[in-house]
Amino acid sequence: MANLISDAYETGDFTKLIYEFAPVGLVVTENRVIRDCNPTFAHMFRYDPSELRDRSFAPLYPTQEEFVNIRDRGDKDLRKNNSYWDERVMMRKTGELFWCRVRGHSFTREDPIRRAVWSFADLSDTRPYYPLTxxxxxxxxxxxxxxxxxxxxxxxxxxxxxxxxxxxxxxxxxxxxxxxxxxxxxxxxxxxxxxxxxxx
Structure with a gap:
């Protein structure tokens, strides 16, 4: 870790440092499949990063219906603005539900879900989850x-x-x-x- 930090400051290339240590989860997706994620994202959902790479986002949602519904909502905003944000309930590997703030940007505006980058912030400290249908x-x-x-x-x-x-x-x-x-x-x-x- 010390080498990564010192190398970044010596070369002026902070890309890897930002990705590895960002205080929010970062995810690169293709057709709602996680192509890569940073350690913060994996930890938030209680997975190892290797368990999430090349997997669908579906298991991170409380229900399949919610997984489908949010796609429709996000697709509409991304086509219009090329960006999207909301706060939603997500599910950890343990089955625990929690509130999360999600922001996204598409690389393919004409088909916004095809390739995108997302940030996820765990809101558990400020917004406890109440069991709601x-x-x-x-x-x-x-x-x-x-x-x-x-x-x-x-x-x-x-x-x-x-x-x-x-x-x-x-x-x-x-x-x-x-x-x-x-x-x-x-x-x-x-x-x-x-x-x-x-x-x-």
Missing amino acids: RREREVFSLIGEGKTSKEIAISLGISHRTVEVHRSRLLKKFRASNTAGLFQSLVSIGGERVASSGGH
Whole structure:
């Protein structure tokens, strides 16, 4: 390690040093397959880097549906802006779920998922994971974006009544008496832009 650091400072080439010691997980992907990742990313998910190389991202998501849904959301933003970010629930090798901030940039804007680079920041210290169903996470996320029940229903393709049922469950889980209290719960655990389904 000392040689890597001294070599970087002597040559002025910090690329490898940045990749190896970045405080966030870094991943290079091709069609949602991990081509390479830095040690921080592997450690975050409790894997050895060699276990992740050339593997699909799918096992890092709580469900297959979330893996698919986030692709659709990310693809749309990447085509438009060539960059993407969200906060989502991911899954460690141990099965533990945790909040993660994800940012991405595509090298192939016309087919943005084909080749991209991503950063992952573990939010566990500032945003504890509360056991919510996938749909509760989606509703919670959209509440955090300031959407009304009607807007949430349209966005998720469910009835207004179903949204109200999920909202009621969230109020109980977060011991909030109204939507303002629920929103405060979101803010208090670091809520900003939260992915309704969790990647790329």
